[in-house]
Amino acid sequence: MSLVRNLALMGTSTALRLGFGMLTFVVMARLLGPAQFGVLMLWLSVATLLSLIANYGLAPYLLREIGAVPASARSIMSEVLSAKLLLTALVLLLALASLPWVSPDLRLIFALLLAAQLAESLTEFYNVGYRATNRFAEETRIASIAVLAQFAVVTLALWWRAEPLVAAGAFLASRLLVLAITSLAQRAYFKGMRPAPLAKAWTCVMRTKSYAIDFSLQSLIGQIDSVVLNHFIGPVAVGLYQAGMRLFNGGAQAAGILANVFLPRAAATSGDKQRFRAESGRIQWAFVSVGLAFGLALALLAEPLVALLFGADYAPLAAVLPWFGLLFFVRFFAASWGVLLTSAGQQNYRAAINVVQWLVVAALSWVAVPQYGMVGWLACLTIGNALLALAYIARGLQLSGLGWRQPAIATAAAASFIPFLHLPKL
Incomplete structure (x- = not known):
């Protein structure tokens, strides 16, 4: 597929995420106001920082390795999936250990936002599979469905009740929905893909x-x-x-x-x-x-x-x-x-x-x-x-x-x- 076509398809997919993602945050900012929006974004930032452990820079690694050796796509995806699941489990353990230091009225907001970010991390893993194997058109189709559903869930929830806790719950629900749509579509291409053994997951983490x-x-x-x-x-x-x-x-x-x-x-x-x-x-x-x-x-x-x-x-x-x-x-x-x-x-x-x-x-x-x-x-x-x-x-x-x-x-x-x-x- 040509460079221009790939850029156009990737641009369309990203523009959809960008447009509806920005609209979601605009609605949140307007309805919550600077103070409540600030509280929500502070804890979203904390959750995102913790979820960086699960992301681990595996997306650029996948792009480079599969781009260099396309025939190895399935085995590399399996190793990275295993590594990501291992790192996600570590993040959840760290989050549980940190809860006593979080204010009781903010614990549920933090937990919901962290779960949402971990779900988004897995979604990004599946999306990289499209890009590394030159299937930009398919990603664009799936992204169109996913972002519309995500925007609807978050916006309707906030319209019902504009509170940080409601926003956090809607975030999680929308991210889980997008993960389900993306993973099901991707598994149809990587049939039979399963996490690699734990030893390979650890090797991937170290590498x-x-x-x-x-x-x-x-x-x-x-x-x-x-x-x-x-x-x-x-x-x-x-x-x-x-x-x-x-x-x-x-x-x-x-x-x-x-x-x-x-x-x-x-x-x-x-x-x-x-x-x-x-x-x-x-x-x-x-x-x-x-x-x-x-x-x-x-x-x-x-x-x-x-x-x-x-x-x-x-x-x-x-x-x-x-x-x-x-x-x-x-x-x-x-x-x-x-x-x-x-x-x-x-x-x-x-x-x-x-x-x-x-x-x-x-x-x-x-x-x-x-x-x-x-x-x-x-x-x-x-x-x-x-x-x-x-x-x-x-x-x-x-x-x-x-x-x-x-x-x-x-x-x-x-x-x-x-x-x-x-x-x-x-």
Whole structure:
């Protein structure tokens, strides 16, 4: 199947998830208000952080391995399924052990949201099976049914009673429904697929440690934010910030589209220097173009977007949204080189650099967040991702043979955000 057709189908599938997923969060934000929405998003972030153990970076591992050796798809899927089930059991044990430290009125919300995130993790595993085996059309069909059902469940529940507990229960019900639809459709293709023996599951876990570290650190954006802002400022700031993050994450789905299409292709050409260089160039320009277009849209349309989607209660978000746009662009710039490194088997390097990045972000945040609030945190993340991009470029140029033209143009393009950025009044 052609590159353009794959991108179109993957884009359609992701656009459906994006559109209805964003509508769901918009309804939640409007009906719950910043304070209650902040409480829900704080515990959704905690549940998501814990579920990173179950995700473990297995999706990019599947894409690379099956892309490199398509004939091994079924055996690799079985090993990864076994590893994922093992890790999910570990997460559930950790959650049970942590419940005594959770406020009694929040325990059920936390448990429901964690179960929802674990169900979504399994759904993503089955979705990767479509992408790695070049069945983008089938995924698009299943995604259309699943997202409509998910939107209906959550929206109707919140319309009935707008409370965080009801929202958490609806989240779980919708995620279980989507998991059932996706797994049944996928099993028809991988007939007889069963979890591999426990020994193979453990071997898979040990073999993919670098993927897990890299994926977890990359996934902290949008999740650890709630914990940091709640600590320094409070739940209202979490609600405002996470409303902006819904827009950010919506656009960030494009990274998944590009990575799901390009990663298997680049992995398949990694042994041929000339073909790998050509494929790497396509990756660079695709990521930077999307990052610049969506990032500038957030900056230019900040006020109308906030007013239209979230209402007057979220008005302070409009001044912050251009910072989300700049972070979006810098993150996509870094991702354009990160996908190149993954396809070339450089996960250990990526993991190490991500550790350094988060140490820098943590150090800066102790000064910037108390002084500048949400803007301070976004500035810390932007600086961290810029450093990440520089480190990726240093290794990526060696592997691909590409020149400095793309990094130079991307750096110049970042200046287009300057007129929209403002520091809050102290």
